[in-house]
Structures are given as C-alpha cells and as structure tokens.
Amino acid sequence: GEVGIIESIQLKNFMCHSNLGPFQFGSNLNFVIGINGSGKSSVLTALIVGLGGKATTTNRGSSLKMFIQKGETSADISITLRNQGRDAFKPELYGASITVNQRINQDGSRTCKLKSKSGTTISSKKEELIGILDHFNIQVVDNPVSVLTQEMSKQFLQTKNEGDKYKFFMKATQLEQMKEDYSFIGITKKNTRVQIEQGEERLEGLKQLYLEKKEIFKSIAFVNDMQSRLKDLKHQMAWAVVSEMEKEIELLKEGIEAEEGNTEFLQKVEECQVKLNEAEKKYKAIQDKLVTVSEDAQALHPKCISLKAEVQAKRKAVNEAEIVYNRSKTELKCLGKDNEQLRKRIEELKTCANRVSEPEKLERQRKIAYLREQLKAFHDEEIMINQQMDQFQQAISKCREEQSRLRRENSDMQQALDAKQKQLRDLKDSKTNALKRFGPHMPAFLEAIEMAHKQGHFKKKPLGPLGALIHPKDPELILAIESCLKGLLQAFCCDNHSDERTLQFLMSKYFTRGLRPQIIVNKFQNKIYDTSQRAVYHPEFASVLTALEIDNPVVANCLIDMRGIETVLLIKNSRKAREVMQWNRPPKNCKEAFTAEGDQVFERRYYSSNFVRPRFLSQDVESEIRL
Template identity: 30%
Template sequence: MPKRPATVETDSGSDSERGTPKRTRRQPADDSDSDQAGPSQRNGRQGRGRRARNEEDSDAEAEVVVPVAVDDEEFENAHRDRIRRQLESNNRAAKGQAEYGIIESIECVDFMCHERLFFEFGPQINFIIGHNGSGKSAVLSGLTLALGGKTNSTGRGSGLKSFIREGTNASKITLTIKNQGPEAYKPNEYGQSIVIERRFTKEGSSSWKLMNEDGKTTVSNKREELSAICDHMNIQVDNPLNVLTQDAARQFLSGSQPTERYKFFLLGTQLFQLSQEYDTCLDNIRKTSKVLQTKKEAIPDLRRHYNEVVTRFKEAEKAVAQKKKVDDLKKELAWAHVKTKEDELKKAHADLAAKKKNIPKVEEKIAGSELELEEKESVVKACEDERKELGSVGHLQERKNKFADELRDKRKTLRTCEHDLVTMRNQVSTVDSQISGLERALEEEKKKMEADSRAKRAHLEAEISRAKADIAKLEAEQEEIRNRRESRRNDMLQAQQAGDQAKAQVEAHRTSIISSQTALTAAKASERDTFVPYGNNIKAVVEEIDRSTWYGDKPVGPLGRYVKAREPSKWGDILRTQLGQLLTAFAVTDARDRDQLKRILLKHRNTNNIIISERDLFDFRSGEPPEKYLTVLRALDISDDWVVRLLINQGRIENTVLSESRRSLENELKELHGGVGWSRDQFNVRVFPEGGASSHGLQIRKNDAQSLLLTGRNAQAEIAHHEAALVTLNQQLQQVTQALQQAVHQATQLRRELDGPIAREEQAKVVAIRNRRSDLNTLQSEYNDEVPANSAGLLHALEEAQAEKTSLLTQKETSEKNKATLQTAVAELEAQLAVVNGHIGEYQEKLEGLTTKLQTAITERVQVQNDIKHWTQRLAKEKDLVKTAESHAKVTEEEFDTWTKAAEQFCSRVETTRTPETIERESDSVRRALEAREKRQGATVEELTAQVNKAKDAMDKAEGEWKSANRLNKALRTSLLIRLHRWQEFRSHISLRCKLIFSSHLAQRGYFGKVLFNHEAQTLTLRVQTDDQLQKGTQAEKDPKSLSGGEKSFSTICLLLSLWDSIGCPLRCLDEFDVFMDAVNRRISMKMMIDTANANPDKQYILITPQDMTNIRIGDNVRVNRMLDPVRRTRN
C-alpha cells in the first residue's frame, strides 16, 4: 500500500482543541480542527516527504509516518464484488429479533405538552402518526433525556426546565428496555427488562432510578450505571444518525450540504471520535520522544561524574592503614565499656540484698496491728448487733405524725361545729319571731276578704296547677334529652380520649422505629468492628495500647470484653443500663499510666472511665448473700478474675440483689437486713438497716451503641433481631394508625349528632318550657289581682319562714350529732398519742447510750486502721525500693549482657586494664590525624565509597530507564501506525458499502445514482439520474439541489438507510422524514424502509410522520401508534 510521511507537530491551540483521549461522546465545534476527516488527512498534509528515525540512539525529534489512504477507485475495483456478495448474503441470512437494547415502552408525565403520554413499541418497526402539534416529537425528546442524552440534541430546549409542562413543577419519564438472552446486562439484578425513570423539577434537580422488570425494586440511582447499560447495549443516544430529531431530519432532508453530510457520516459511524483519540496519541508520543531525548543527553554527564568519583576513591585507599589503628582502638574501647558495666552490676546486686532485709521487720508490725484490728472489729460488730436488735423508731414516728395530724384536723372540725350550733340557735329564735308576726297579720287580712271572689280564685288555682304540671312534664322530657346528650358527649369524649391514646401510641411506635433503626445501624457496624458498643474507634485504641510501653501492667479494657450475661433475654437490659459505664471502662495498675491512656482515648474522641487498681485477687465470698439470692455477680459470666474484683470494688456486684418485681425485691432485702437491688420491672430499691426503704425507676436505654452489650447474640443475630423488631413495629404502627383513624371518625360522627338532631330537639323543649312559663306567669298575675296585695305577700313570706325554720332545725340536729362524735374521737386520739410518745422517749434513751458506746469503739478501730495503713504504706515503699533496686539490677544485667553480645559481635574479646576515657583520648588523637588527611582529600573513605556506589546506581538507572521507555515509545508508534491503517480501511469499507446500498435503494424507484466521497475535501456528494432523464435519454446526473422536493427527500432517505447499515446501535429513530415527499415517493420510501427493517429484524425502528398510513401495507412486525388531535386552549 502506498504511504506518505507526515511529521507530528503540535502547538498550544491544537492541544486544547483535541481534548482528552477518553472515549466519550463529543459534539465537535464548527471552527476547530475537530472537523477534519482524521489523522490520515490532517497529518498527511504536514511534513510531506520526511521519514521518522526510530533508532534508540537518535537525537532528532520523533516523527511518525502516517499511511496514505488507498485511492477510492482502486479500492472499489478490488473490493466491490466481494462486498456486494457479502451484502446479498446478509440479506438472505435469517436473523432473529434483538434480545436486548430495544425500547419496550415509554411513559411521559407532565412532559412538554402532555399530561401523560404512554406508548408500547414493537421489536421491529414502529410508526407514530398524528396531526401537526399533537406532540409526536415529545417521544424522541423523552427517549433522549431518559437515556442521558444532551438537552440541546433534542432541538426542543436548552435546559431541562423547558421540558416541564406549563403549570406543573416536575416531570417524569419512564423507559423500559428489553434485557434478555445470553448477552443481557446483569440479568440476576434487573431481570428480563430494565426500567429507567428520570425525574427533573423546575428547581433544577434531576435524578435517575434504574429498576428491575417489575419497576418496584431500585437497583441503582447513579448516572454511571446508566452509561454502563448504554455502552453494554451499544445505545448511542447522542449519535445524530441513531436519533434524528425533527429539526435535524428537516435539515438533513431538505438543505444539507456535502460537508454537512460528510460530517454526519463521520459522527454517525464514530470514525470522528477515533480520529480525535489517535491525534491525542500522536501528540503524546511526540512529547514522550522529547522527554527521552532530554534524558539521553544527561547520561554522558552521569558517566563523567562516575569516573571522577572512582579516581578520588583510589587515591583515598592509601589511608586504610591509618584507619586500621582507629579500628583496633574501637575494639579495645568496646571491651573497656563492658568491664565498667560489670563493676556496676556487682554494686547493684549488693544494694538489692541490703534493701530486702527491711521488709520482714515492716511485715511483723503489720501482723501485730491486724490482730489488734480484729479485736476492735469484734467490739464494733457487737455494738452494731445490739443496735440492730434495738430496731427502728421509724414506725413509731410515723404513727405519732399520723395521730397528731388526725387530732389537729378533728379539733379544727369540732371548733367549726360548735360555732355553727351557736349561729343556728340564734337563727331559729329569729325565725320563730318572724312566723308569729306573720300569722297574726295574715289572720287579720283574711277577715277583710270578700266572699264573692272565692269562685274565680278557685278556677285560677286549677289553671295554675295544670300549667305547673305541664312545665314539670316538659322539664322531665328536657332532662331526658340532656341525659341523652350527656351520654353522647361522654361517648364522644371517650372516642377523643381513645384517639389521643392512639395518637400517643403512633408517636411511641415511630420513636421505637427510629430507635430500632439506630440500633440496627450500630449492629451492622459491630459486624465489621466488635468494639463499636464501647466507643469511637475503640479497636484503634486497643491496638495503640498493645503497641505502647507502660509503667505497670498493660491496661485492660474495655471491661465488657470479658463479661457476658447468663440470661441475656431476662437481665440484659437492666445489667446493661446499670453497669454501662463500667463495661466501657479501662483499668491500669499504675497511676502513672493514667495520663497516657487518657491521651490515647481523647485522641480517638473517647471519654471512657479509667480505673486505677492493683491486681489484688482478694476473697470476696464473705460479702455475698446466701445462695438462694440472685446477685449481679451470679447473673454474669466473667472470664477474667481481675475484672471480677474491679466490678466488685466499683459496682458492688457481689451483694447487689436481682429480683422479678419491686415488691419481691424489697422483701428479699428486708430478709437480708438491708441492701440494694434491681428488679426486672425496672426499679432500683434500697432497704435501710434501721428500717424503711426507697425506690426509683430505671431509665432503660435502647437506641445507642451500648444496647449491643450483654445481649447474648452475635452481630448477625443482632441484625436479624432488630430487622424483625422493625417489621413488628411497622405492623403495630399500621394497627394503631388504623385505630386512630377509627377513633377520629367516631368522634366526628358523635360531634355531628350532638350539634345536629339532639341540639335541635333540646332547643325545641327550651322554647316550649319558656312559652308555658309565660302562661303560668300570666295566670299567677291574674290570681294575685284577685287576692289583696297584703294577703298574698304575707302568705308567701309565711311559707318561706316556715321552710327556713324546718331547714335550720334539721341542720342543728345534724351538727349536735357530729359534735358528740368529734368529742369522742378527740379523746381517743389524745390517749393514743400519749402512749406513742412514751415509747419514742424510751427508744431515744436506749439509742443514745448505744450510739456513744459505738462511736468510742469506732474511734479506736480507726486508730488501729491508721496504724495498719501507715505500716502498709511503709511496706509498699520498701517494696518499691526493692522493686526499683531489682529493676536497676535487671537493667544493668541486661545492659551488661547486651554490651557483651555487641562487643562479641564487633570483635573478639580484648583484655584491657585501661579506662574508656584513656582509650578515647588516644583514639581521638589518631582520628584527628586521619581526618586531617581526609580533609585534604575532601571526603572520608566511607563517604567516597558511598559516592562511587551512588554515582554507579544513578548512571545505571538512567540508562535502564531510557532504554525501557524508548522501547515502549517505539512500540506505541508501531501500534498507532497499525491502528491508523485500520482506521483508513474502516472508512473505505464503510464508504463502499454506503455507495452500493445507496444505488440499490435508488433502483427501487427506477433511479440511478451514486455517492461521491472526497476524503481530502471532507465532502459527501449525491448524484442522481431520475426516470424522466432516462426516458429523455439524458445521461447527465443531477445534483440534489436541482431535484424536486420529493426526489431530493427520496434520495436523502436512501442515503440515510445506507448510513444506517454501518451503525451497530440496535435503535433507529427518525422524525418527519416524509414532509417534503409526494405520494409516490413517500409510498416507495415507506416500503423501502419497511423492507430494510424486515431484512434487519435485530434492529428497532421508531419513525414519526404527520401523514396517515392509508396507502401503506402494514405487516405483523409493524406497529402503528396514533396521537390524538391537539387540544387548543383559548383565552377568555
């Protein structure tokens, strides 16, 4: 194949225009070098006639020989027949429908002009028809946006906001893609279909959901996953030939220029993208060649430097003899230091023996004081036992207070009763005087009344009686209504109360769900890190503790690592709540280690407690209650004996009692004559030795990381437990929510009944009673008119006075009875109070005597304890001195052994009697003489040796790296040349296939034509000879501009079908392709497109046209979707 050379040249402008070598979908700029045909043309015009020199020792700038494309006519003659046969073979070959990568359905909600648009597509040919303005093009826009295409490629808007239907705030597009067959994308996760949902809002937010075939389970919401799906299925949504929008189709069909058609050809076949990437590779190879040339120029300098250092090193070898004298003195000095350390070791052993003799004397003092302490303890215990036998005065004091309160209340009530009797006697006397006066006055008035008015008064009295009876009846009915209303009101209040309770339960369940979710998160974290319940990054804390050095024993913790609950389901919550701070604590044996441990904890943002305690495994059995009582210690399984003692000292777990309920726990503590305990119903109970008890509730924490302690479950079981709890809580939440809705509904119904029928009925009764009372008042007035005014008034006053007297007498009798009862109760309470006061006085006398005796015994015991403490501290001090001496002797011995081993490794033993100082003075004298010689040379022998090695390594490394990188760059150049040759072959094959298929499609209309490619000028020209030219015998071929509208559109459709044959994407979309065609050209074009689709059943076609399908034969593999006519809205 002929070639022409081209030198690869770059400048600042071209670097920025070519972009990165990544294979991304890009839209080229019209005014940049990106519009060039490819590397074969662009580089072929540069440096013509020059050859690259690829030898390793070449200093010239790297050049690349780019192969020149073979002549089109020569290539066509060589390959036309073979490609034509291949096309015919492909047409005859049976192909199946595509198993993945085709669109099954699309749904657009509030998108462009559609409130909801839904289409199901067939696997092969799909037509979308409808009148202009019906929103057909929204299908392709939705398809582009759902697959991650650019908004400007739709030709319908510059941003997502412009696609949201007017009057709404968001839009949603749902796309279903087929995903079957052996090449399906993640079939175990997505199934036989992939559902892609994209939602965007006017606020600018946008999101994707990639779901499985049922559209309910979200597999991913990342854009990268969508890109992976498109790459796997070879869907190129931004490729202008795959999805030809309405504007692009109109431009392509009616007014496209040769350069634009050539640009479509390169972009659609992705040859342009390969071209850009090859250009980037060429630039990188050139830059690498320049760097390699620079590295090669530095190698001679490194070699010269190496030779200079070797020369200096040979001169320095003359100082070796003098250096040997220095080495001999170093060996003697090493063994002189060993002898000095041996003398120091003997002195340390003598000091240790002297200090050990003091310990037995101090221990004897402690033993004597401990015997004395036992005697004092027995005296104190006897006093305490006598004090316990005395008992408590609490119950007597309670009785005294009770009697005093009752006596005070009775006396107050008695005084009030006596005062009321005096008042009532005076009131009865006054009323008797009033009654006598009224009777005399009434008798005088009766004598004055006339006999002729008696009949009328009798009639009025009868009417008044009837009116009163009616009123009484109406009031009874009104009372019945009121009772019924109150009953309904009570029912409503009960419903409201039930609603409030249900609402509280809903909130409680929601809180519990949040708590369970938090605990589930902590459990999942603990699956990865078992230290999660103990604080922040405790695992790193423990690792740092293991690496650090400590004065005492290595710190132990967290203590919860060594603790398990024997019955976690029963006692886990109580023990975790009460012992939480201790379970997360750490322990040290030396107070000096506390600050270092605290710094480690604070470094990881922890404030865990730190316990300082000696490792004392004391016997604690004497402090435990009998076996029948369950204590905290007996409820735990602790794997470390020292942790047991720490929890006993800090938490008194050996005598803290556990019981099922507060009452049973209080009874058990009383049997033990006092103590502390925790009950399963969440109470902390304390019973005092002198009597009495107190208790308070425990706050159980369930939503923090410590809730994972003492559960008895591993991480997986803990996760399963909380997940099951979440399911149960959610079910319960649904139930209480339903109960809440029912209660609200019932309360609303009752409120309507109260405000409706019952209220109206009650109002009617009120009106009836008011009217009847008005009648009664009228009759009463008439009656009063018949009776003299004085008689009526006197009669009314007499009745009121008699009624008042009767009431006063009844009250007086009741008060006299109460007074007698109160006087008896006061006398009894005074006698009982006197007896209780006597008992309390006797108790206080005995208590004061025992208290004085006990205080004296305790004072003496404290004195003995102080003596023990003094001698114990003295013993500890002596032991510390012994320990320090032992440590010093041990360190000295270790140093002696280490120095001896080091000296033996350095040289054989050298006997010497000189001190290290004497040897060092002689060695310094010889070393100064050696340094003076080295100073003249500029470096020591060791430094010169290091310089020689360093120079040799640098020279070898530079030469090796240059050779390796040069070989790689040559391999890259060779590979790129092969790829450039392949690129030109791809372009030639695709061009020839396009020409043959174009001619074949034109022949179906009776036309003759061809496609002319000019790769140098980057043009694609059509030449067509129509049937009328053939009839006229004209052989000249027309340019598309001279064709009629229908002929031009038909020829362009033939070109589009030819280009489609070169695209691997399973999807072809075309919008309004027949707007410029007449009926004949449209019918033939449609048939040709359907035949092409039938020949390629593994491709899916979505074709949009405003025309109807009346004259088109529809097969089984063709699906027609009709859009409704557009709805026109008019403004008022």
C-alpha cells in the first residue's frame, strides 16, 4: 500500500540533540545505524511520542518535559506519513502526505498540528490524529511488535515469569482481542438460535392470525363494490332528479297552456313553486347523504390497503410453509416406500429361514456364536495393542524430551563454565591493574587517549570509562548500582562531536566492532546540575546520585542525562522495596528502585536480576576469585 509509510522524521531540542535530521526513509525496509549516543534510540522514542504515545510508554521518562534538551524551553518533533493510493485519508484536504508536528512545552503539555503536503495546517485535534492512525492501521503505541523499545526488549528477555511472556505474546499477536471477539460471536450465535426457535414458535401463531385476517379481509372486501355502486348511484340519482324535474316542468307547461286565462292560474303556480322547493330539499338531502357515504368510503380505504398488504405477506408465508410441507410429504412418501420394500425383504428372509432344517439352524447358530467370540477376542486384542502403542509413544516422547533437556543443560553449563573462566581470568588480571576489569585493552587504550591529547588531537580530553570515575559509598549497594548503570560503566564522555570522531577512530584500533564502549557527547561543565526540583528524596534510602562519590561534575551530569540517577532509589531489602514502590504510592519524582540483589522494582512491575555479583565496581577482588 501507499499509505501510512513514514517518509521522514526531524527532531529539535529533543533529549540530548539540538537538531537531528531530517531523515528520509525508503518505502521498504530501513536500517538506522550509528555510533553509541548518536540518537538511534532518540528517533524511536520520538516516533512513539510524535504519534501520540505517552512518556511512560517509552520507558525513557515519566513526563514529556523530561524529553526537552537541557537549557531549552520546548522540543519539536516532525513526522511525515505517505498518503497516496485509493486508501488515502482525506486526500482532498491533505494531499500526497500528512505531516504530524508535535511541540512539547516546558510544563509537560504538548500541541499537535496536522499539515497537508503544501504545509497548510488542516487540524490541531487529537481525535483527527487518532483517526489517521486507525485508518493507516498504525499500532505504534499499543503493540510491542510494531515498536519494541530497548527497555521493553530487555525486560522481555530478562523476565523469568512465563505468565508475563504469555501476556506479551497475546498482546503482540492480538490473540486476546480475537479471543474476546470469538466469545462475543459464540454468545451472538446462541442468542440467534434462541431467536430462531422463538420465531418458529411464533410462526404457528402468525399462520392462525393470517387465517383470521383473511376472513376479516373477505368480510370487508365489498368496500370496492360499494364504491363502484356508490358512483353508479350518484349518476342514477342525478339523472333521476333531472327526469323528475323535466316531467314536472312538462306537466306545469301543459297545465299553464290548458288553463291560460283561468282565474286559478296564480294559485296553481304557487302550488308548483311549493313542489319545486320540496324537490330541491330532497335533492339537497340526497347530496348530503352521498357526501357522508363518500367520507366513510375514504376512511375505510387506507385500512383496506393495509389489509391487502398484510394478506399478501401472510399468503407468501403460507406458500413457503406449503412448499416445506410438500417437500416433507414427498420425503415421507419415499421413506414409506423404502419401509415397504424392507418389510417385504424381511418377510422373504423369514420364509427362507423357515425352509432350513433344524440341524442346519443349530450349526449356523453355533458358527455365529463362535465367530462372535473370535470377533470379541480380536477387538480386545486390538484395544490392548493400541494401549501398548500409546504407552510406547509416550515413553519415546519422554525420552526425546529428556534428551533435549539434557542437551540444553549441557550447553547452558558449558556456556556458564566459559563465562566463569573468562571472568576468573579478568579478575586475576585486574589484581595488578583495576582498569582491566573494563576490558583487557582498556589500559593501553587510555594511554593512547593521553598521548593523543598531548599531541593536540582533542579539544578536551575525553573522560572514561565512567565506572572507573565513580565510587560507591556503601559496598552492599555495588550490585544494585551496576544493575542500574549497566553499559554506562564502560562508556566514555566527549565534549564535542569532533572529539567523538577522534575517539571513535582510536577505539577501532583496540576494540572490535560491536564490542566498543558507548560514546556520549555532552558539553563539559564545571558544576553538577541543580536537581533539587526533580530529584527523589526519601528519609531512609539514598538515590543512585547520593550513593556515589563522583569527583568530576562532567561524569555526574552525564549519568543524570543518560540514566536519571537522581530519580532512582537504592533499597537493600526486596520486601522493603516492594513496600515503598508498590504497596504505597512511590515517592515524588521516583521512577524506579533497585535492591541489593540487583532486582529492578517499578510501581506495577518487578524484574529479577540476572547478575549474582558485581563485575566492575567490586572492591575485594580476592574474595571474588575465591567465589
């Protein structure tokens, strides 16, 4: 399809980057590559936030304002989506592409603008963005298969709870939604069957009602005849009145002519006038009666039409029922014929059996009994063989499973043994030089950095590894601190991108690709950030920031930017950690906590650590070698 493809993305003042992009993407598969700290994760985080996701969904912050670069008042994300083809979203408004502009403000709010291909702002409503994502079937926020963040992938790989993995699988494949839809379909099917059964019961009542309505229709069918008869009567009445009046006028004319000059002429004229008035009254009464009859006929006309339609519907239903009845009658007739044929065949077999002599009958019965016993024995033997086969199959399956398990255990043990041997070698090397804990080539690499700095290849000397520049105050919290900082302990910090490129070139001589330490570009400052407003405070437990002795403010600022160590609590006891983070509301500004065993505790989640002892920050090397 030509819709929903991400064409480009651009970031301004987002996380550690003042201006990143714009990146142009192709229509097919795209790989985002770059050195550590160059912004790969920032692009993925911006994609989630830019398309409406919450800050907590990214696992990189608890509030949107945390994504604004230090010293800036806002951050901007611009994402362009392709909008071409027959499935385009409102192409008459947006054109061939839709640009989503998200601005994150300093108070944690954000504003959204949806622009057309020409740059015209079409809408600023969140509902319009949701409609676009639904239309393009983009599940960037809810489906971990669409966007699997770095933190979520680590949590998924490290979790030991099979239930969490199953929930992840159900959510990713949308099987949970399909399960709910399937249950709803089953309920709908059951209700439909009940409605069909109820409809069949009502059908008999409707048939009876149809017969009653049919009788009523027949009783009022004479309305049409009455209308036609009324029309004829109107004509007949009009001509009858005219005929009578003409006859009376003729009589009057004859009387007038016969009695002209007679003294009684005036009196007869008056009598004729009286008769004429009476005739007019009769005509008017007849006209009123005709009007009344016409109104009654008009009132009955709609009822007649509705009854006709109802009769037609009932007649159709009766015809369908008659078709079903005739079909059933035909099938019954065929079954009757088959029954008669079978009855005749049975009679023939009985007659044939009666003709057989008594000894033959006994012999046949004996053979039948013997055959039945043999058949039963074969059947029992078949059941026993099938049971044995099932037992053998189960035994084979168990053996195969046991063999696979032993192979896996052997492989795991070998990997664990190799890891322990390597760790032992590293610990022995670190006895003479603590920097070797961060890698066998680390001392030589630091000497190369010092030499390059003296030769003027760096504007400011890079700092690292960061783990060598921090010192835990409490030895019991070392594993917790390592579980929190992880790969940042081996990272280096540069003041500018020019120094970063020089350091990257030096790393290529001492570290293989894929195993190089992370490089963080962060402007060197002479004082630690003021974290009083956003740092966590607890009267009993320390944060990672307060649990460390950090002499260099650049190192502290780097860990604040990259890991938010001012918002992470260190609680030795796991039960106490659950009580602080999960049983009650977490302390203000607290994102997560770590226990002395290295377990990670969130407000609604708990992840066990895979580490049993510290690797970089331990202060007693001899005891670790003995372990």
